[in-house]
Amino acid sequence: MAGRILIADNVATNRIVLKVKLSSAFYDVIQAASGQQALEAARSEHPDLIILDAQMPEMDGISVCEALRSDPITEHIPVIMITSSSDTTSKLRALKAGADDILFKPLDELTLLARVRSLLRACGTADELRLRASTCRELGFAEAQAGFEMPGNVALIAAHKETALRWRSLLVSKVSDRITILSRNEALQSLYNGPMPDMFIIAGDLDHPDEGLRLLSELKSRTETRYTPVLMVLKQPSHSQAVVALDLDASDLISDDFDPEELALRVKTQIKRKRQSDRLRETVQDGLRMAVIDPLTGLYNRRYALPHLGHIVERAYQTKRRFAVMILDLDRFKSVNDSFGHAAGDEVLIEVAKRIRENLRGVDLLARIGGEEFLIAMPDTSLSVARIAAERLRHAVEQTEITIGAGPKSLSVTLSIGVAMGDGKSHSLTELLARADRALFTAKSDGRNQVTVNLSAA
Template identity: 50%
Template sequence: MAGRILIADDVATNRIVLKVKLAAAQYRVSQCDSAARARSMARAEEIDLMILPPSLPDMDGAALCRQLKSDPVTAALPILMLLDHNQSAHRLAALSAGADEVMSYHFSETCLLARVRSLLRAHDTDRELRGRDMTAREMGFAEAAPVLHRPGRVALIGASPEQAVGWKSGLRGLSTHGISLMGRSEAMQLSPDQPAPDAFVLATGHTGLNDGLRLLSELRSRPATRHAAILMVHGADADELQATALDIGANALLEEGFDPAELALRLDRQIRRKRDNDILRNSVESGLRMATIDPLTGLFNRRYGNHHLARLAERAARNQRSFAVLMIDIDRFKTVNDTHGHSAGDIVLAAVARGLQDNLRAVDLVARYGGEEFVVALPDATLPDARLAAERLCRRIAALPIALPDGGQVRVTISLGLAMGSAENGEVDALLARADAALYRAKSEGRNRVCIAPTARLTEPAGPDQGCAPLRGPLRSDRSSRSA
């Protein structure tokens, strides 16, 4: 389900224009006309993004932004501030107050929606990391992460060496971060075992849409630079390019001729966010590894999975969102152990675990529940989305060749039971029981397929197979210990 956006503005026309554009993109929109009401709604309700004007009758917009960012309850709420005049002084004031993004009221719909998507995507990622860290600390496996304030490393990659030198000169005296010039090929040669920049400033280039966007895509796909902050510098009147850059993964945009002070502010914000997320990732990884990670597969274990599912169900109830749970079993796994030995069985378990992880989103949970059983949790998933994900897993595992120590190969299939959770139907034990019952149906009806647990809210027709989704084409021989 799309995020919930709160528009605070005392001018009804502004609220109506924004609501029409956002509602057309399937966002849920709430409105208010005062700072007091905006603050109250942000604290009491689950808001994913707030859009503020320069001023409200009872408070200046920048002052409200400062209040929201200083309140622990609303500090993580992304704020998009709209400006009457898109001048440098107004932009700097809004960014200094804590606004995550600023735009003029004379925006294009393309740019507005691209920025909304980018802010919501970043918010979801941050929230998921905080949620996993909180789960670990509640279970006693991690400590509060320390706050670090050391300077970061920034790489400037201009369309020409002269452009990058100009950026560096402009930042002199405005930034405490280490600033260096870097070429495109040098950026793509960075490896995970060497220090990488915390942030990149990239020019989109002047040879078509491309050099900058291609490099942005490359940096986002590589382990060494995947989590770096990336700021793109674009030309004027480049709405489609801006939208493409944000959708590919740019964290922020600046137009050529920008005020160096704005770049310095944005670098501070993005590097701080990147560092916070790095700390959360490291905290979760180190704090949970021994107590909640299955040593064979590297997946979370049953203890962590149950706790995470409980939090997911609470969030669904609070936000009125649905989620999905998949119960997965390797077909005829006992035959693998009997035929090839238990060491081969361990190899198969690890390979299936990797196959599941590789074909799911980063926010999805994969846990080993014991033996050859796995559980997958899909946050904010609809039934059609969950079914497509389950069928994809079924196909990919069936097509996965698994090398054995003796030089041979083995292929296995999996059966999946899918159950949908929602605000009205999210009790974890009952949900797992329904997914498990659907898994047994998948086993009894032929294996290597997905069966969907019936619910009162099931809106997708199950078809002649009554909720089971058999895969087309010939199947490999099944190898499972689970009874049909």
């Protein structure tokens, strides 16, 4: 499934209609008929996203959202609030309660699905970052401290300078951040000149229709601004632009007739999230580099891999999702060292690590856990996908000879791979690794250069 979504609505017909729409896109849908049921399901089922009706009796959507945000278990789950009240007061109440977006009835299906995709994408990235940061903390690295927060820098990019000036006048008294007006070209030039903005607010149409969307695409494709939030200001109604903007990774949307307080709330939320993710990213990138990175291959080492794999196992146990663990071992590697020397053996390990890394997803864990032994963990992975991935890795190592030194010498190496599946029913890391190791032993015994899967508990 593409993600688990909790629908909370006291009207059964509304839940059924939403479930049909989401299930057709292959989302795993669970339902709650009241606010209290929604809170219980959020804590026990760990959904990736919650779609919450604002007008539920006894405990309305606002109260549910506030409770979700006050609970450490559920505070990170994105929430889409659905309401039939399109007045500004209702929208502001939902945003202040912690809703990520508010959609109005009747729902536009394309916009709903685009918003779902956008929030799930952002949530997946944030979850992976938090997972890695929690591993760092277990290894003894303190998370970067927030300290005193300096004002942020918000860049406004509109079709006309007069429009940008009007936006700034509406916003300046409601936020403490610096507000800068840029043209499209100045926004791109700023990538290479001076400090980057902490957030962009961009009109969907600039000098030409949809030019703001093209600028969004450019910013999200650049390393310097990949993680910088972008809020798109779109004309109403503009469902097609909204869908495209969200699929291009816009962080948020607002209509061009926005209420200043709504814009200020959305700006504060986006800058707060950016600073949180920056601190987590700093913890992961800087805190780990010296202690948990294998200096030869640049991969994670055993000290990082085993605690991180433990978190993957625990999360799978909570969410009941399958995952794959692989142990890979170079065949007859001792003969490489004996015949060509340890320097050549090091070159082989570096090249093999590179080929493995190039054939995995960004969310997969890859580590060197022994001399010529590697560990891979693939979250949210079925048995068939794991088999295909393992064969792809085996072929990637076998298919091309490795050049040794500066001369013409080259050699071929092969991999044996043992695979074990975690089914979310057990969180025994020891047993899982033992099954993968037995599968590797079988692959070696049966002739090497092959993939074997241990199915004893899958």
